[in-house]
Amino acid sequence: GQQLNQSPQSMFIQEGEDVSMNCTSSSIFNTWLWYKQDPGEGPVLLIALYKAGELTSNGRLTAQFGITRKDSFLNISASIPSDVGIYFCAGSTGTASKLTFGTGTRLQVTL
C-alpha cells in the first residue's frame, strides 16, 4: 500500500539537542498526525493538524501542516532519554477515515 516518505530514517542525538523530522506525500491530505511508538506498544498520538499552514505545539513538540497539504514536519526541542522511539507521520483524507502512515523515524538519544 501507499506510504508517506519520512526522513530521516533514523537519528542518533545527544540529550538536550533539538530534533527535526519531516514527511512528504505525492497526495493531498486534509489531516496530518504524528505518532510515537515505544517497543511492544501501539503508536500513541502526539499531535494532530487539521488546517494547511497550521502550527501546533504540545509541550516540547511542535508540528506544522504544510501549505501545499503534501507535507508536515515535527520538531522536538531539548530532547530527553524518554523521547527514544519510532515517530510516524500519518495523513488522512477525511473524518475518521483510514490513515496512510509514513515509514517512520527511529530516534535514539544518548546521554
Added chain:
Amino acid sequence: GAGVSQSPSNKVTEKGKDVELRCDPISGHTALYWYRQSLGQGLEFLIYFQGNSAPDKSGLPSDRFSAERTGGSVSTLTIQRTQQEDSAVYLCASSPTEYSYTFGSGTRLTVV
C-alpha cells in the same frame, strides 16, 4: 475499558493453520481499523469498519484475510492458511467521529 484491548498479545502458529485475532475497541467508538506492521516497517492499512456501513476492505492483501465486527463492537481478524509472510504485528485502533485513533498494543503473529 479504558483503552483498545487486543488478544492474544503473541501468537505462534504453524504454516497452513488458521488464526483469529481479537480486538475490543473503546466503548462508544464507531470506527475500528486493522493495520499490519512488519518488522522495521510502517503501518499498512488492512480494513476499516464505520458504524453500520459496509467495511472498507481495500487493504486486505489476499482472500485469506477476512474480518468481522459484531454488534458494532468487538472485531475479529481471521487469517486462513497462514504463510510465513503473514508474520507481523497486527494492530487494531478505534476512533470516535473525530480524527484521532487510539491503538491497541497489537498481536505479534509468528508463522513457523
